[in-house]
Amino acid sequence: MTSDSNPPTRGQGQGGAHNAYVELLRDSRGLRREQREARDAWFSKLAEKQKDEILFELEILLKGLACFANPRNHPGSGRRQTIVSHDFREQLAHAKDGMLRVVQLARMMLGERDRAFVFQRYLETVLPEDNSRTRLVYATMAQESPEAALFLLRQAFTNLIETGTAMLRLPRVSYRVFYAHLSITMREITQSAFFNPLSALEFRPEFDRIGSSAVLELMQNVTGEHPHRLVALTFLSLYRMLRYLRLLDAIALDHTDRRVAGRAYLVLAVLRSDGRALSNYLRRRAGELLAEGFGRELGRVGASDIGARHDALVAEGQRLSAIKDALLTVSASLRVELRRIFEHELPPADAKLTEQDLRARIQGATALLRPAIELCVLFLGRALGATLEEGRVFEDVGVRRGTIARVRQNVWMFAQITRAFASKLRHADPTSDRWAVPESFGFVRDFLGYFRAMGYPLVVLGDYPRARSLVASLAALRDADLLDPTRLDVAAGECEAFYDFSIQLFERMSQRELAGVPFDRPAAARSLKLYLGD
Structure with a gap:
């Protein structure tokens, strides 16, 4: 997959000639103009009622096979287990099931053309001469249309499913075997002229247009x-x-x-x-x-x-x-x-x-x-x-109530963090020997990280009237090499004021937008514990 540090395309808003939104939809896949036009024409002629959903799932599963090859993208409880000692048999089974779904979706879009695949697969196994088999293979590799490219993917994935099924009979599947199988899969996808979604942060006009x-x-x-x-x-x-x-x-x-x-x-x-x-x-x-x-x-x-x-x-x-x-x-x-x-x-x-x-x-x-x-x-x-x-x-x-409920939970969670931080600031001793007590003010750095991820959105969404004063006091702590008592005192006062505002906002939301919706305090406390653990 392409690097996540260089998403393609350029664009400008009111001050320029380009529209980045349109260009990202059109160009981030990297298709040539004639390929885009051919794909658009093919997509418009598809007879499937849910063709948007079918094509979207197909392309996401193709991209998923590449992403799933990286264990960093697997869910888990933060286990620190070396990949060398791990058995990837279950992961290989999941990948095979995903390939089966890709084939199913491809068949739905190919329609009657899928029958030709069955006949060609039969010919590959019965032709006696190698030259005839080779000509048959080369004939299918020409991707002159989206339908032909989809046909080729269908053929490649059918073969990959066969090899994956055979590997699942092994008593243990190492990461090298698991990755080798998916790397071949990635190669097949990257060679597809019309169905290669493996770029990072890429978009398609068929299913990425923003309706708002x-x-x-x-x-x-x-x-x-x-x-x-x-x-x-x-x-x-x-x-x-x-x-x-x-x-x-x-x-x-x-x-x-x-x-x-x-x-x-x-x-x-x-x-x-x-x-x-x-x-x-x-x-x-x-x-x-x-x-x-x-x-x-x-x-x-x-x-x-x-x-x-x-x-x-x-x-x-x-x-x-x-x-x-x-x-x-x-x-x-x-x-x-x-x-x-x-x-x-x-x-x-x-x-x-x-x-x-x-x-x-x-x-x-x-x-x-x-x-x-x-x-x-x-x-x-x-x-x-x-x-x-x-x-x-x-x-x-119904998204409004769920979103507001999440805001209320975040308000309560960050209020607890702010109260604890203000208390630490009040009791901090800035004259302590910084060399003898390494990281004695590490809690300041931690709080600034929490504020960036959770606190600042609440300041903006809640229209906090003292937002500038709060942000300035925290910036003074961040930019200082040594923390003097005056800066600590100012920041503590601003945090205490924001805590009071947060509690009032929490009560107001509970009485208005979320009236009658009980607040699950134990669940919020568990979420806070997990959040602080990160």
Whole structure:
């Protein structure tokens, strides 16, 4: 898969000629123009009623086979087990089940053409001359149309299923064998002219168009090449992850297919991989790209114009800084939430669960993760100056109450963290020997991380009136080499004020939007414990 540090395409918002949203949908796959047109024409002629869902699952399972080859994308309880000592037999079985589903989906889209595959497979086994067999193979390798490319994938996966079935008869499957099998699978996918979704952070117009006019307008109003592209990339990625969750729910509810584990673990691997790719890209590149664009703009200002444009340049710098803070917050929130779900809520890929229990665990995990991703969408919109209403942003019915319930839980959780932090600040001794007591103020660094991932979204979404004072006091702690009593006292006072605001917000939400919905304090306490453990 391509690197997560260089998503393709460029784009500009109001201030430029390009539209990053459109270009990401059109170009991130890397198809040539004639290939895009051929694929669009083929897709429009498909007779299947649910062709959007069928094609989406097919491509996500293809990508999932590549992501599943990396054990970092497997769910588990944070086990530190070397891959050398692990038996990957169950994982290989899941991969084979995923391939079976790929073949099933391909047959649905091929329709009558699938009969030709059965006949050709028969010919491959009965032709006596090697030259005839070779000509038959070469004839199928020409991918002049999406249908021909799909036919070739169908053929390759049928052979891979046969070899996978044979390997499952082994008493033990090492990681080298598991990876070798999936690396051959990846090679087949990368050679597909029309169905190669293995790039990180790639999108398709068939199923990635954002239906919310409010979000589209917000993206278009972000000026500047890099800010516009970063915001468009983030929104598209968040909406894609929400679609992964809908697919997982559909798999968990599909009782006509017993291959729930194979399908689900492949989709989960894609979710983990894409979430990590977005989080890492924003953390490593957002600040650099925004600074680079601002530096170019500043370099174009003549010395004689600096005075006249001083205020405008300062305002632009503050705008870019706010965008960077928002993107870094999305990055931190995604990293924490995905780690919590994959390490504590989802069963390992080799768990011996019943089909019913696995379906329940998948639905439970999606129910926890969906509000977290939706909050990232709402937070990013609010941080960019727009008030996004849930009903105009998300497709799922009833999302508002679930999202608000998650906000209430986060408010309560971060209030406890803030109260403990303020107490530590009040009792901290900044004159202690820093050399004799290493990491004596490590709790400050820890709190700043918690604030980035959970606290700052609540400050923005809750319209906290003292937001600037709170952020400034915490920035003073972050930027100081030595913590003086004055800074500690100011930060403690701001945190105590924010704690009072949080408790009032918690009570207000419980009495208004969530009236009659009891607050599960033990569950929130367990979530807080897991969160602090990360």
